[in-house]
Amino acid sequence: MIERTLSMEAFRNFGLAKDGDGFKPSSETLILDRNFEPGKAGGLVLLIGENGAGKSNALDAVNHFAWTTDNRFIDKDYTIISWNTECRRPRITMSCICAGSPSNKQKFSITKENGGVFSFSPEAENSATSVKQKDLKDRLFSNFFTFCQIEADTFLENRYTNSRPIETRLNDILNDVIRTHCKDLSADFKIDISGCAYPNSEAYKEFLKQVQSQIMSSLKLSTQEIDRIKERIWSVIREYMDFAHRQESSMYDPHKDMYERFVNEVYYKIGNDLRFFAENDQFFQYRTNFKERFNIDLVGKVFEYKSESFSDKDLESRWTNISNSRFFSALFKALSYDIAIVEDRYQTYKHLDGYGILKDLQEDINQKLPKVANDFNKLYNSPSKYSFEIDLSKDEIHFLIRKGNQRVVLKNEATGFIYFFNMYFGLLYDGSLKPGDIITMDEPATNLSVPAQKELRSFLKDFAIRNQVLILCATHCPFLISPDNLDELRIVSCDENGIASIDNEYTLLSKHSKATIDVKRALTIENYQIIKPGSKVVFVESMEEYNILTAFKKVLDIEGINDIYFFPIGKVDEDEDIAKLMDEIRRINKQNSIILLPNDTAFKRIGDYCQKDANSRNVLVRNYSSFINKKSIPDHSIRTLFVTDSLCLKYGSYYFKNHIPSIKDSLSDKTRDNFREIFKKILNDIDE
Structure with a gap:
């Protein structure tokens, strides 16, 4: 497996550490892709954090790898937390770490240093x-x-x-x-x-x-x-x-x-x-060598998406104004059609009063539009196929959308379609999007209704996985966060000195954040309910268990299964961790809660604590073996529930979850039965 990361050193408020009375450069890492391989890359990552924490700073660090012509760091990239010379030398590094044993992991990196200079590790070889x-x-x-x-x-x-x-x-x-x-x-x-x-x-x-x-x-x-x-x-x-x-x-x-x-x-x-x-041939050469070896681009292309919003009114224009129209400029670029030709033909038509000139022009353009429509439909991946048409009148140009034989009014379409339409003609129209590319978005969907925001999250996730690209969003929107997709979260927080850190996994016992409180503060609404009242909540030990169990919610057809929510706990090291865990559980759900663990030391310690603590006795503590009445199932790992198809987890739990629609048909009946028993036992135990 290959993991792609971004590291920041002395970049704005990232990558600094206290050093006595002063500060020194440090390194802060943002995990971008858990599975960065052909056919497996792509996904949605949500950066959440309080105002001023540094979400947009992290996005801008990624945007620096868009390899624009002005490669230098700008003034605001230099930290103002310390004026120490060493702290005024920003460095950002894009890396791919190829999994192996700890001793033979391979790491390929491109680093952008002060002055816009790129360095490479290991050094590139000529090909x-x-x-x-x-x-x-x-x-x-x-x-x-x-x-x-x-x-x-x-x-x-x-x-x-x-x-x-x-x-x-x-x-x-x-x-x-x-x-x-x-x-x-x-x-x-x-x-x-x-x-x-x-x-x-x-x-x-x-x-x-x-x-x-x-x-x-x-x-x-x-x-x-x-x-x-x-x-x-x-x-x-x-x-x-x-x-x-x-x-x-x-x-x-x-x-x-x-x-x-x-x-x-x-x-x-x-x-x-x-x-x-x-x-910068070395820059491209390094990427070329990596791509020849792994069949994917280490950096890819970075697209900073600044939300476009096209209305039905934008789909028509007077011919004298088409070069100033954002939509028609994008459309004719997508067609590789010189907009000056359109203006010239209209001028000729006005001079000669020959309407046939416009008819010929209209026919010429409409012959090219199916290619754009095919590209649009391929990326959107809807069962309904859309077609486009240009209509030229004596003074105006109209862009028409059809779904089958039905005329489409943009404002009446679903939120996902409207957002994709805007994104396509605002960003993707030139067909340059490739696997491994990154799209960054700062505060998308702020003007959408709650149902529309939820629909947008699903669309972005599906689009990213289908096209093997990473969509990286900074957001305050609670409705872009799904309890079934906490693996998407990266929590940005600041210490008392203004230095930012990133939690790359949301767990209740995170070492750098106060978990539930931090998430709510990051969304600027501390009273926000993460799950709907009355839901059944199960707390599991690791993110792997969380990913697998939330994936099986999409596989099994069990009544009430969608009312079960899972939360990852993290590692329990000390007794004080158990007390903190119970506080977090009460914040999330005061009733209907189960802690589901392997039959290990943590299981025994948490079980004893709940028996002794009066405030925790309503929390049920269970292990996997008590849920499945089969002696052949060991207790120590959720992976043992995969009877004959453990290869489904070959690429890890993140890949398994993101690609469950294509994987589920390969799951054996025995594996399905094991997980069906888990879910039924959860429902029965809580109801009792």
């Missing part, structure tokens, strides 16, 4: 693939700079009289790069170039499109990143166009000076974007 990619990148970057300079020269010589649209000119730059290396690139990407001899042929245009797509894929550039680089290039050109116009009547000829300044801008403003990818 034939990474060398080939580096050579391709070097050629592309070199030629891209050359053509940027030629483009600048062309604009300057023509005094900016070139009438072609800016976007078209920019695409020409990339096409020239491709054309220069046509044969080499076709060999690199194994693309058939037969029929592409004529630059204006459709086959050649299709070839350019394929190569451009694969180049961007090899450079790991998302659509958003490409758009950002394009915009920065053209913002520089526009700046000098304006400068030239202002100098038109001047005796001063700005050409030479402008050209030199433009080249500098290319290298220092725009070049910084591209050089980032070229100069």
Whole structure:
């Protein structure tokens, strides 16, 4: 098994420790994935904590691995808890720990240090693939700079009289790069170039499109990143166009000076974007080596999702405003369709009064929409399939949604669909989401009703597991927390010095938190009932037992089973732990409670305590053997209840629980019977 973690050292209020009268760097770890392997990765993690505890700081630490072009730590990343020089050197590390015996565990890490420098452990080795990619990148970057300079020269010589649209000119730059290396690139990407001899042929245009797509894929550039680089290039050109116009009547000829300044801008403003990818080949090489070995990306891509909210009104726009529409900008990017073409066709239609022009345009767009709809349906995974359609009127553009033959009104759809629709066209539309990627969300669903928040939690969990991505949310919302999914929680808390720590497992005897009180405070509502009154509550020793028993609630068809809730206790070391445990039990549920343990020392000690303590005598203490009347079942572990199918737990209890829908059919009848007896005994004991 592989576990993926994030460690923070001297990052904001994380990774510090008291040292006499001062402070020193320490390390605080956030567990991201318990099973980070192909086919097993993915899940929902909820960061909860009081205001100011550091939830958003932890999210921002993860967001630093989005490998944006500005890699430096910003001012607020440096702690203000201590001004000690050692405490002013933040470090964040993404690691994958490959399970084995304690002596042979393998750990692969990428660390971001002060100044935005990446370091690696163990050091990366060159591979034939990474060398080939580096050579391709070097050629592309070199030629891209050359053509940027030629483009600048062309604009300057023509005094900016070139009438072609800016976007078209920019695409020409990339096409020239491709054309220069046509044969080499076709060999690199194994693309058939037969029929592409004529630059204006459709086959050649299709070839350019394929190569451009694969180049961007090899450079790991998302659509958003490409758009950002394009915009920065053209913002520089526009700046000098304006400068030239202002100098038109001047005796001063700005050409030479402008050209030199433009080249500098290319290298220092725009070049910084591209050089980032070229100069961090070791970063990509390390990830490539890891992926070649484990078939999953160590870091993946990190997407910071800032909630979009599209309404039915956003699905229509006047043609003069589509480039300013958030929705239509996303839609045409998803289609790889130049929005300038739409504007140009409308202008032609207005000039010639030829409605057929719009009909042809509408047909062209609608022929491309099924690809977007298929991608949407694949990610949403609903039995109902949605289709999309564009309708062009003389002044407006309308986006239509259908479910089967029925027209869909966005506001009338289920919360899960609306949230996914917003997330798809706000984040996922470019199809760049891959297994191992991370989506971060800060306070999602704050504007939703209670039922909608619960529906959203289920949707996010299912979406993450199905697509093998991690969704990491910081939240105060109690209704995103399910008693059957306490394994999702990471509790962030602060000490009296403002130093943050993270509990990666919620247990009643957590060493760093006051469990139930901390959870309620983290949600800012201390009177919130974690479970509904009258429920039957069972306290088990470990998170493994909790995961297995909550998973079987989805397997067994027993009346009343959904009224049973489980809570993990944690390790009982001292007598004072038992007293603390009883306090926690009373906070959660004063009646209808059972402590279910293996027949070990802790079982005997807790049983004796409850007999002697008058306030605890209503708590039933049971062991597994007393619940199952079979001598063949040992007492010491819940795993022994799996009779012939213990391999179901090969990848651990977290994987077993998250993937129980696909695993349950492989469970034997004997195993089902054992757990059925457990649940029936719980119901009978509490009812008696």
